[in-house]
Amino acid sequence: xxxxxxxxxxxxxxxxxxxxxxxxxxxxxxxxxxxxxxxxxxxxxxxxxxxxxxxxxxxxxxxxxxxxxxxxxxxxxxxxxxxxxxxxxxxxxxxxxxxxxxxxxxxxxxxxxxxxxxxxxxxxxxxxx
Amino acid sequence: xxxxxxxxxxxxxxxxxxxxxxxxxxxxxxxxxxxxxxxxxxxxxxxxxxxxxxxxxxxxxxxxxxxxxxxxxxxxxxxxxxxxxxxxxxxxxxxxxxxxxxxxxxxxxxxxxxxxxxxxxxxxxxxxx
Amino acid sequence: xxxxxxxxxxxxxxxxxxxxxxxxxxxxxxxxxxxxxxxxxxxxxxxxxxxxxxxxxxxxxxxxxxxxxxxxxxxxxxxxxxxxxxxxxxxxxxxxxxxxxxxxxxxxxxxxxxxxxxxxxxxxxxxxx
Amino acid sequence: xxxxxxxxxxxxxxxxxxxxxxxxxxxxxxxxxxxxxxxxxxxxxxxxxxxxxxxxxxxxxxxxxxxxxxxxxxxxxxxxxxxxxxxxxxxxxxxxxxxxxxxxxxxxxxxxxxxxxxxxxxxxxxxxx
Amino acid sequence: xxxxxxxxxxxxxxxxxxxxxxxxxxxxxxxxxxxxxxxxxxxxxxxxxxxxxxxxxxxxxxxxxxxxxxxxxxxxxxxxxxxxxxxxxxxxxxxxxxxxxxxxxxxxxxxxxxxxxxxxxxxxxxxxx
Amino acid sequence: xxxxxxxxxxxxxxxxxxxxxxxxxxxxxxxxxxxxxxxxxxxxxxxxxxxxxxxxxxxxxxxxxxxxxxxxxxxxxxxxxxxxxxxxxxxxxxxxxxxxxxxxxxxxxxxxxxxxxxxxxxxxxxxxx
Numbered sequence: 001x002x003x004x005x006x007x008x009x010x011x012x013x014x015x016x017x018x019x020x021x022x023x024x025x026x027x028x029x030x031x032x033x034x035x036x037x038x039x040x041x042x043x044x045x046x047x048x049x050x051x052x053x054x055x056x057x058x059x060x061x062x063x064x065x066x067x068x069x070x071x072x073x074x075x076x077x078x079x080x081x082x083x084x085x086x087x088x089x090x091x092x093x094x095x096x097x098x099x100x101x102x103x104x105x106x107x108x109x110x111x112x113x114x115x116x117x118x119x120x121x122x123x124x125x126x127x128x129x
Numbered sequence: 130x131x132x133x134x135x136x137x138x139x140x141x142x143x144x145x146x147x148x149x150x151x152x153x154x155x156x157x158x159x160x161x162x163x164x165x166x167x168x169x170x171x172x173x174x175x176x177x178x179x180x181x182x183x184x185x186x187x188x189x190x191x192x193x194x195x196x197x198x199x200x201x202x203x204x205x206x207x208x209x210x211x212x213x214x215x216x217x218x219x220x221x222x223x224x225x226x227x228x229x230x231x232x233x234x235x236x237x238x239x240x241x242x243x244x245x246x247x248x249x250x251x252x253x254x255x256x257x258x
Numbered sequence: 259x260x261x262x263x264x265x266x267x268x269x270x271x272x273x274x275x276x277x278x279x280x281x282x283x284x285x286x287x288x289x290x291x292x293x294x295x296x297x298x299x300x301x302x303x304x305x306x307x308x309x310x311x312x313x314x315x316x317x318x319x320x321x322x323x324x325x326x327x328x329x330x331x332x333x334x335x336x337x338x339x340x341x342x343x344x345x346x347x348x349x350x351x352x353x354x355x356x357x358x359x360x361x362x363x364x365x366x367x368x369x370x371x372x373x374x375x376x377x378x379x380x381x382x383x384x385x386x387x
Numbered sequence: 388x389x390x391x392x393x394x395x396x397x398x399x400x401x402x403x404x405x406x407x408x409x410x411x412x413x414x415x416x417x418x419x420x421x422x423x424x425x426x427x428x429x430x431x432x433x434x435x436x437x438x439x440x441x442x443x444x445x446x447x448x449x450x451x452x453x454x455x456x457x458x459x460x461x462x463x464x465x466x467x468x469x470x471x472x473x474x475x476x477x478x479x480x481x482x483x484x485x486x487x488x489x490x491x492x493x494x495x496x497x498x499x500x501x502x503x504x505x506x507x508x509x510x511x512x513x514x515x516x
Numbered sequence: 517x518x519x520x521x522x523x524x525x526x527x528x529x530x531x532x533x534x535x536x537x538x539x540x541x542x543x544x545x546x547x548x549x550x551x552x553x554x555x556x557x558x559x560x561x562x563x564x565x566x567x568x569x570x571x572x573x574x575x576x577x578x579x580x581x582x583x584x585x586x587x588x589x590x591x592x593x594x595x596x597x598x599x600x601x602x603x604x605x606x607x608x609x610x611x612x613x614x615x616x617x618x619x620x621x622x623x624x625x626x627x628x629x630x631x632x633x634x635x636x637x638x639x640x641x642x643x644x645x
Numbered sequence: 646x647x648x649x650x651x652x653x654x655x656x657x658x659x660x661x662x663x664x665x666x667x668x669x670x671x672x673x674x675x676x677x678x679x680x681x682x683x684x685x686x687x688x689x690x691x692x693x694x695x696x697x698x699x700x701x702x703x704x705x706x707x708x709x710x711x712x713x714x715x716x717x718x719x720x721x722x723x724x725x726x727x728x729x730x731x732x733x734x735x736x737x738x739x740x741x742x743x744x745x746x747x748x749x750x751x752x753x754x755x756x757x758x759x760x761x762x763x764x765x766x767x768x769x770x771x772x773x774x
Contacts, residue, residue, distance in 0.1 A: 204377070205377045205378035210380070213377060213378065213380060217380075234378040237378070238370075238371045238374050238375070241370045241374060242367045242370065245334050245363060245370060246363060246367070248333070248334045248342060249342065249359070249363040249366070250363075
């Protein structure tokens with residue numbers, strides 16, 4: 001019972017449908033994925049989350065592939081399986097190779113190691129920063 | 130007392146000095162920063178950490194600036210102040226602008242939000258992944 | 259093999275049975291759930307965890323529903339699936355609506371975003387705090 | 388150098404000023420705090436973050452004090468000092484007592500303990516959920 | 517204002533004093549440290565936290581030094597400065613050398629790296645577990 | 646598609662085979678587990694991760710069982726299911742009893758609770774540290 005139910009297009013109100021339509025048009029897909037269908041249980045969250053994602057993930061000062069790879073890096077760090085599945089897939093479609101994924105995850109590892117050692121040795125920040 | 134003491138070059142043994150020399154030569158700097166001086170309290174950690182960082186952070190399939198930005202993204206996500214200071218600085222020196230940092234942190238925010246909603250609504254991974 | 263086995267009532271010693279009996283009486287249920295059956299592999303942990311939960315989750319200065327919602331918020335933030343299932347269920351039974359869950363998760367998102375930006379921009383705490 | 392500089396009202400462009408004005412009007416304060424001044428280094432982030440916070444933190448299905456307490460709980464869990472300072476302060480101004488804060492943090496503790504034990508004993512979710 | 521104030525012995529009620537007395541007697545110290553003085557703002561939290569810590573940190577199936585080192589490892593992983601300071605100090609007093617601390621933090625690093633790679637490559641658990 | 650595929654011995658290049666051979670010889674096993682087969686998609690990661698793990702997890706100033714238990718503690722804290730399965734299994738084979746696992750997880754709980762309270766009450770580090 002606690003697990004949320006997906007909101008399908010046919011059962012959705014006009015606000016939710018408008019967001020679904022925009023997602024499908026923007027991404028060139030025929031149906032939205034589970035993520036949007038579940039957060040549609042609270043339509044202000046759906047609207048805000050989509051508008052933020054649409055603005056933030058679009059190419060800008062950083063191109064879209066770099067953004068997808070940052071998303072993958074953060075999800076590998078914080079353990080979000082759903083985000084990893086979707087955005088590893090998207091990044092691969094935009095050109096991320098096995099070599100690039102390998103290097104990306106290695107950087108995440110170095111950053112995590114740095115946190116552990118900086119904490120563990122209680123290292124003060126250098127004065128010239 | 131529990132806070133570690135930095136190991137200065139003049140007090141260091143030959144193994145630690147060799148790593149310091151390699152860091153300085155590789156990075157073109159006159160002294161290593163606190164991070165290396167503190168982890169030098171355990172010389173195998175210093176050696177392994179430096180060799181890994183040297184290999185992982187060098188340009189490869191991903192260029193060095195992308196790697197620095199991934200490092201910043203992970204550190205902003207996991208709350209490592211030391212790493213943020215050093216690698217924000219390095220990324221800026223390699224060309225990261227305020228605009229790029231703003232977009233980078235926005236992507237970290239979207240990825241974190243995705244984790245919360247995927248968890249909170251207990252959203253199942255889509256079948257076609 | 260590493261996965262723990264549940265301790266069923268019939269196989270349990272008197273200390274574990276006493277805790278199970280108290281859980282069932284307090285909550286008005288016929289059997290305890292997996293959480294208690296697994297942590298019963300270490301009976302001092304079972305006893306301490308139950309006594310703490312019983313005291314902490316009861317209505318006090320904060321009512322029980324607010325406490326359940328805080329539990330859900332923390333579990334959505336730290337990615338605990340087990341806790342989310344149980345406590346989303348309990349919170350719903352105590353009156354949490356879809357609207358309330360939506361707002362709750364949105365607050366978790368704002369708090370997480372604040373952490374990322376406060377870290378990423380290395381923002382100093384205001385002097386008047 | 389890597390630490391961001393605050394953007395003061397007098398140096399800000401019209402987009403940033405409009406957000407500052409709205410924050411001051413909404414909250415009834417004379418100056419915005421460091422958080423907004425630093426994220427103003429990327430004006431789309433300032434605008435989006437403020438609009439989200441304004442919408443999400445307002446009383447709705449959950450009242451404002453419950454939302455502030457959820458913010459405090461998540462920040463205590465994920466270790467965000469900046470968020471804790473601001474939102475503990477706000478929650479106290481809205482009526483949170485020492486007793487309520489004590490109970491709130493105890494619930495965060497119980498939720499964290501549940502995550503550790505559910506992970507550590509690799510406890511399967513109960514079938515009836 | 518939001519920062520909590522320490523509760524000093526002379527200002528404390530009988531419940532808080534009883535806990536302080538027990539901490540001092542158990543640890544053989546003349547005054548309790550800030551941790552206990554601050555959580556004393558909510559006396560049930562003080563009592564429960566101390567009783568749990570006293571029971572859990574005492575030598576049992578694991579000796580006290582191993583427990584202190586596990587505490588340090590978890591605090592290095594989750595970024596708790598306060599815990600690191602206190603428990604690194606205690607562990608050193610019980611015999612933890614620089615060599616042991618170095619190895620301990622290296623294990624934390626390997627475990628964190630494993631999490632990143634297991635997540636990032638979405639590695640399924642082996643069937644024979 | 647985004648999920649990585651395991652690299653089997655027969656399909657692997659000489660660099661990957663050399664690592665697999667070393668893992669099998671060091672651990673006295675007939676096949677490597679999924680972890681190594683998946684990270685073999687990026688052979689420098691496989692090589693570096695194995696060499697680090699081999700060096701770090703071997704008995705040294707800390708014996709192997711203590712190291713395995715620290716690994717379990719960190720994985721229970723950060724929620725890595727894969728690591729928990731493997732290393733709980735290894736620790737049990739090296740002598741970890743239910744009693745020891747129970748005490749270990751209780752220490753993780755105390756350390757996590759300390760982080761929450763130190764954060765939540767914003768407790769300053771004691772001067773004598």
